Amino acid sequence: MSMVRTVADASALAEAAAGHFALMAEEAIAKRGRFAVALSGGSTPRRMYERLAQPELAERIDWLRVHVFWGDERAVPPEHPESNYRMAHEVLLSRVPIPAQNIHRIRGELAPEEAAKTYEAELRQFFSRDQRPVSSRFDLVLLGMGEDGHTASLFPGAAAINETDRWVVAYYVEKLQAWRITLTPVVLNAAAQVTFLVSGAEKAARLRQVLYGPYQPQALPAQIIRPAHGRLLWLIDEAAAGLV
Ligand code: 6PG
Numbered sequence: 001m002s003m004v005r006t007v008a009d010a011s012a013l014a015e016a017a018a019g020h021f022a023l024m025a026e027e028a029i030a031k032r033g034r035f036a037v038a039l040s041g042g043s044t045p046r047r048m049y050e051r052l053a054q055p056e057l058a059e060r061i062d063w064l065r066v067h068v069f070w071g072d073e074r075a076v077p078p079e080h081p082e083s084n085y086r087m088a089h090e091v092l093l094s095r096v097p098i099p100a101q102n103i104h105r106i107r108g109e110l111a112p113e114e115a116a117k118t119y120e121a122e123l124r125q126f127f128s129r130d131q132r133p134v135s136s137r138f139d140l141v142l143l144g145m146g147e148d149g150h151t152a153s154l155f156p157g158a159a160a161i162n163e164t165d166r167w168v169v170a171y172y173v174e175k176l177q178a179w180r181i182t183l184t185p186v187v188l189n190a191a192a193q194v195t196f197l198v199s200g201a202e203k204a205a206r207l208r209q210v211l212y213g214p215y216q217p218q219a220l221p222a223q224i225i226r227p228a229h230g231r232l233l234w235l236i237d238e239a240a241a242g243l244v
Contacts, residue, residue: 002232006241010199014047014236017197018057021048021140024116024193025061036126037063038071038153038183041084042144044197052145063098067126071188072153073106075115075170075179080118083108087191112179117180119219120168137230138191141183144171144231145198148175149175149206149220153182160184161221185224194225195233204242207234 007016018190021037028035039045039186074082080091082186085105093103097218104126106119136211143151154161160169163184188194198207209232210222217224226232 002226004234004235004236004241004244006238006244007017007110008234009043009237009239010047010240013044013197013199013235014051017045017142017195017235018046018051019128020195020218020233021052023061024140024214025066027193029062029065032139034065034067036069036137037066037090038141038188038191039084040071040085040123040142040197041073041146044144045142046091048085048142048197049088053092053095055108058096063096064102066096067102067104068093068098069104069123069138070106070181072163072182073108073115075104075111075112075181078105078107080108097106105157106181108181110131112181115176115181116166116168116170118182120166123167123187133193138187141191141194143188143194143196143222143225145196145200145210145222146182146206147206149210149222151196152188153180154185154221154224155180156219156221158221161217163225188225191227191228192230193233194227194230195235196222196225198240200237201239201242203240204244207240208243214227 007013025035038155073084076084107115155173167187175182210220
């Protein structure tokens, strides 16, 4: 089941997304004693993380019970300006009392395939600790959408879009001339809640295609995201909703 919620602008989107995160965290911790979330990179979530780090929201969350993962990472060290980990650490994780061992970054400093294998092992180990099958999945996955319809690091034409076994893969993205490590639809679609954050008029035409156009995930990877037993929410601003 997918829902679209439109808010006024990028600032309202950050506000709504941060409030959504806090609510999801409170619910998961109350029900299952922990909140496992996969963060996205990109400029849209960055504004949300900055808002979430402010006391009136951050203080609602029991960070000792929060486990943070990433949906994808660039094949760079953690201190690199391109690192998704670095961005989230800078604007959020360094400002809230989350234990270091609850921060599960993708080790972009390793050879890409090794980083993918190491991360998959860490994910499987983390979720195997959950005795109850219902909780052996992410409580929340945050995703963005690129102007080309990519999400996480699932870019148009990537074999990873059709992956059915592995949870994490690494591959060379021709259009970026760079290696990326990404969660695959196998684990993304197992989440209890997947929430896209999309802002800006430059995405309006693509968003319309993704939401209401023909199903063609090889061309529009964001379409592959359809949680099997979870909820899908598109949190968008009016500029991105311009053609929807
Ligand atoms: C990344 C993200 C990527 C991002 C989109 C949208 O590593 O950059 O995973 O998929 O979500 O490119 O980015 P914006 O929200 O900044 O437009």
